[in-house]
Amino acid sequence: MQAFLNQKTITAAFILLAVAFPILTQNNYFIYIVTLSFIWMIGVYGLNLLAGYTGYLSLAHAGFFAVGAYSLGILTVKAGINYWAALVxxxxxxxxxxxxIGLIALRTKEHFFAIYTLCVGYILYLVIYNWESITGGVRGLIGIPAPSNIGPISFQNPLxxxxxxxxFLLFTILMMYRIVHSLSGRTFIAIRNSEELAQTIGISTMKNKLVVLVLSTFFAGLAGALYASFIxxxxxxxxxxxxxxxxxxxxLVGGIGTLAGPIVGTLLLVWVSQYLQFLQDYRMLIFGPLLTLIIIFYPRGIVGAIYSWKMKLGKKAKRTSDRGKSSGHDKGTGSMAEKKVEEG
Amino acid sequence: MELLVQQLFNGLTVGSVYSLVALGLTLVYGILHIPNFAHGALYMLGGYVTLTMMLLWGLNYWLAIVISILVIGLLGVLMERLVFHPLRKAPPIHDKIAAIGILLFLEALAQLIWGADYRTMSTPYGQVINIFGITFTMQRILINVGAIFVMVMLYLFLKKTFVGSAIIAMSQNREGAHLVGINTNKVAMLTFMISGGLAAIAASLSAPINLVFPGMGHLVVLKAFVIIILGGMGSIPGAIVGGYILGFTESLGATYISNDYKDLIAFLLLVIILSIKPQGLFAKGGH
Structure with missing residues (x-):
């Protein structure tokens, strides 16, 4: 109970901080960077649901991101549709x-799925690049409108x-929280842990995987559309x-298969990237090995590392309290097991 | 007719390069079940090392290729030791991500050392030969002959030598190979060495007719993945046949369908194949 309360207060504190952030800094550049990382976060959450919770590594998400961005761009610039309708x-x-794509791609597994989606991503890129009459080819699309006004609220300034x-980010996180903690979320995790086992207990894996892929691409598209109207x-x-x-x-840096991972990883890396701007194209000299090292030593990223560290502390605390009273033992392991399930 | 023959010859040349790259990928996949996304980076570095040896040290083309094979082979071994070996018991998603990390690093490294410019590699075999009204450049003939030579040598190595049989044994059954006393670590390192060497050969042979730049491995390795799916993951004859099939399809498609979309052909082929047979065309049983 206390842990839950704790979590709740932390979440509330973070939301408050996010709301108060622009008032605290007053710096338009910072606001710009944070807005951009919020947009990325939405996309990362989409990827997390598929790769982190269901265990299917999709390498086509930039393609879906671009489809969302281009759909919005084409609908508003070329077709002249109202912004909000275009966003939906x-x-x-x-x-x-x-x-x-899922109908075909999800028939494949593991490596095949990764390679398949890698190719799908490349096809999407090539189509966008070559289909000049619609997408503008290499020149791209210019003059995408900012979100149109809702009643008295206008969306012209950065604030x-x-x-x-x-x-939209909070909406995404709420959705993710609800999904992951629902029966469907448990089903996805079951598929990740063992697809055969999930099938034997009567889960229709194909249907569930398809739902995940559609949700995942939905958020990638949302991130892309927001990106288009922001940039x-x-x-x-x-x-x-x-x-x-x-x-x-x-x-990965934040923690794959964790709810807080996308926030931590995106904020940290976007922030670090700003400091490494002098490196430009060479930033991968640092990030490449970082990615590899993290997957070897901390496969569940920063958030995962914190979780296991907390669990270790919890175990130690339990051991000391056990010496005092043995009745607390069952409760301790019970809540620990619960926690294990929570983080998937 | 002449155009057709010319295009078939081009397809053969392109196919040879694809086959060599795909062979390296399929060997690693067969032994360790890792789709090595960093293979494209090895290919790219192979081209750069040969180029540097020729320009900087003024070495002979062949000597430069030999050095490149050794350097890239050792790089492959290093990769296996430092990254894939610690990950051998991890879930499959980890290998892929680690490989992507290596890919990003090596590309940035190449850009740091050699810059982002496109470079040309001059070849001592620039002569043009005319047979029955069809022109061939020596370099293209060299690619074909070289690739076939390498494939034959690889075949003999795998089939006729003890070490080669050990590699095949390990690809058939890792535990079984371990039981009969094969040092699986050594075999894994050797496989990465061969895989890197093959990438270096492919890049060094094809660089004179293409260009050398940090992103040169992207498309080639993506197509090599298509090929090894086409030929069954881990199958050696499959990689060779698949490479030539893709080479011919592309060069004919570029001539008779559309040059802009020729790079799409490989991926469409893959989409169609995986739609019909999710396990690939010549999938082996078991995995």
Missing amino acids: LACLITSFIGLL SQYYLVLF RFIGPDIGYITITFDLLMYL
Whole structure:
């Protein structure tokens, strides 16, 4: 109970901090960076649901991100549709493409799935790059409108855009929390741990995997659409494989298969990247080995490391308290087991 | 007719390069079940090492290739020791991510050392030969002959030598190989060495007709993945046949369908194949 309360207060504190952040800094550059990392976070959450909770490593997420961004761009610039309608449509288009690809891709497993999605990502990139009449080819799309007003609220200045993106991020996190802690979430984790076992207890793995993929691409599309209206310009580069690797890195450093992982990883890495800007293309000299080292030594990232550290502390505390009273033993292991399930 | 023959010859050349790259990938996959995404980086570095040896030290083309094979082979061994060996008991998703980390690092390293410019490698075999009205450059003939030579040598090595049989035994059954006294660690290192060497040969042979740049491995290795799925993951003849099939399809597709979308052909082929047979065309039983 106390741990839960603790978690609740921490969450509330973070939300408050996020809301108060622009007032605290007053620095437009910082607001810009944080808004951008919020957008990435939404995409990373999408990837997390698929790779972290269901165990299917998709390497096509930059492609889906780009589909979301281009759908919004094309719908608003070329078709002249209202922004909010375009935003919803962009998400739906992306998830529909995700559904189509999933129908085929999810018949494959493990390495095949990774390679298959890698190729799908490349196809999406090449199509965007070559389909000049619609996507503008290598020149990209210019002049994507900012979100249109809702009643008296306008989204022209960075501050209001920050709150808009924050709203969508909180919506994403809430959705993720609800999904992961629902029966479906448990089902996804069961599929990750052993697909055969999940099948034997009567889980329709294909249906569940498809649901995950569609949800995952939905959030990738949402992130892409927000990105397009925030940056106001998109080029085919946002669909390239390096963006997938960026997303993957944010996820891994933070902690794959954890709820807090995407926030921690994205904020940390985007922030560090700003300091490493002088390195530009060479930043991978640091991030590449970092990615490899993390997967060897801390396969569940920073958040996972904190969890196991906490658990160790808990065990120690339990051992000392056990000496005092033996009745507390059952309760201790019970809550610990619960915690283990919580973090998946 | 002449155009067709010319394109078939081009397909053969491109296919040879693909086959060599795919062979390295399939060997590693067969032994360790790792889809080595960093293989493209090894290919790229192979091209750069040969180029540097020729330009900086003024070495002979062949000597430069030999050094490149050794350097990249050792790099492969280093990768196995430092990264894949510690991860051998981890879930499969970890190997892939670690390989991506290595790929990103090596590409950034190449860009740091050699810059992002596109470079040309001059070849001592630039002569043009004319047979029956069809022109061949020596370098392209060299690629074909070299690739076939390497494949034959690899075949003999795997089939006729003791060490080669050990590699095959390990790809058939890791525990079984261990039981009959094969040092699986040594075999794994050797496999990475061969895989790196093959990538270096492929890059060094094809660099004179292409360009050398940090991203040169991207497309090639993606296509090599398509090939080893086509040929069954871990199957050696499958990699060779698949490489040539893709080479021919691409060069004919580029001529008769569309040059802009020729890179898509490989991926569409993959999408179609995996839609029909999710385990690949010539999948082996067991895994």
